[in-house]
Amino acid sequence: MSKPTPRKRPYRQNRRAAQASLTRQRIVEAAIELHGAVGPARTTISMVAERADVQRHTLYAHFPTELSLYLACSGEALARDPLPDAQGWRTIEEPAARFRTGLQALYGWYRRNAGLTAAVLRDAECHPLTREIVAIRIAPGISAIQESLSEGLSAKQMPLLHLSLSFFTWRSLALESGLSDTAAIESLAGAIFGG
Numbered sequence: 001m002s003k004p005t006p007r008k009r010p011y012r013q014n015r016r017a018a019q020a021s022l023t024r025q026r027i028v029e030a031a032i033e034l035h036g037a038v039g040p041a042r043t044t045i046s047m048v049a050e051r052a053d054v055q056r057h058t059l060y061a062h063f064p065t066e067l068s069l070y071l072a073c074s075g076e077a078l079a080r081d082p083l084p085d086a087q088g089w090r091t092i093e094e095p096a097a098r099f100r101t102g103l104q105a106l107y108g109w110y111r112r113n114a115g116l117t118a119a120v121l122r123d124a125e126c127h128p129l130t131r132e133i134v135a136i137r138i139a140p141g142i143s144a145i146q147e148s149l150s151e152g153l154s155a156k157q158m159p160l161l162h163l164s165l166s167f168f169t170w171r172s173l174a175l176e177s178g179l180s181d182t183a184a185i186e187s188l189a190g191a192i193f194g195g
Contacts, residue, residue: 024062024072026052031073036116040070041127066129074137077116083141084109086148095152096193100185102149103164107181110170117167157192164188 030051034043045066049059063069084105092098110117120138123130146165153161163169173184 020062023052023054023058027054027059027062027069028073028076031069032077032116035073036119039119039123040130040133041123045069067132070129070133071136074133077113078137081109081112083138084145086145089148090151095149096189098151099149099161099164099192100189102145103185103188104181106145106165107170107174107185110167111174111181114171114175118171121167153192160188160192164192 027048030048031043034047034051038047045056045059048069049056052059059069063072084102086102089098089102092101120130120134124134125131142165146161149165150158150161169188170181170184173179173187174181177184179187
């Protein structure tokens with residue numbers, strides 16, 4: 001008679017799954033912190049492993065490719081603080097009022113995420129993987145915002161809208177020139193809508 005195969009105890013499996021989940025989260029947190037501090041292009045797998053206090057092979061067990069790690073950390077960052085949802089603004093009929101509402105939401109997001117966004121967008125200029133993540137995670141949200149705010153605008157107003165939506169425009173007006181978000185928005189609204 002053969003011996004029955006020992007079954008794994010459910011509590012051990014649950015404990016292992018919980019440990020694995022915590023380790024995965026530590027790795028994601030480490031990557032987010034490093035991407036904000038030195039930028040994705042300068043962040044190495046070794047740096048993430050060291051910051052997360054795991055071995056490289058453990059990191060690779062959770063994230064076999066850099067792309068999988070970047071998708072996880074960008075997904076986590078946006079889950080914590082998603083880009084503003086432009087759908088709610090479509091009910092605002094007057095373009096200038098819709099512009100002010102949308103830009104206030106977007107500039108608030110830029111302000112809350114300034115360090116990480118600056119590093120990511122800077123690196124997207126020269127780092128293909130970061131550019132790919134921006135195209136997947138950020139570009140669709142910005143496009144939806146632009147589409148919502150462009151309704152009712154003339155071809156002449158569109159380039160100024162595009163300029164207004166740029167993180168770098170916000171940074172230049174709000175951080176470098178010292179304007180409040182509201183004052184920056186009013187300056188841009190004046191340029192686009194007059195008055």
